[in-house]
Amino acid sequence: MPKYTKPRKTWQYSNEFKVKAVQLSLIEGVQVKEVAATLDIHPFMLSRWRKEYREGKIVADK
Incomplete structure (x- = not known):
């Protein structure tokens, strides 16, 4: 098994981005997978x- 010398790149998204994504997915007739793909x-x-x-863990910045 090969050794990995570099850690995997993980993306960090802002709360603003997360809230926008959630709000887009809550629109009537829009599917989660469509928003995610976009x-x-x-x-x-x-x-x-x-x-x-x-649950209130993600809150939009004011």
Whole structure:
């Protein structure tokens, strides 16, 4: 098995981006996978953000 010398790159998204993505996915008739594909993120990540938004963990900056 090869050794990996460099850690994987993980993207960090701002709360503003997360809130916009969630708000787009909450529009009637729009599917989560469509929004995720448009924003180039995984649908599971968007679903997790939606859950965190409902729980109040993600809040829009004022």
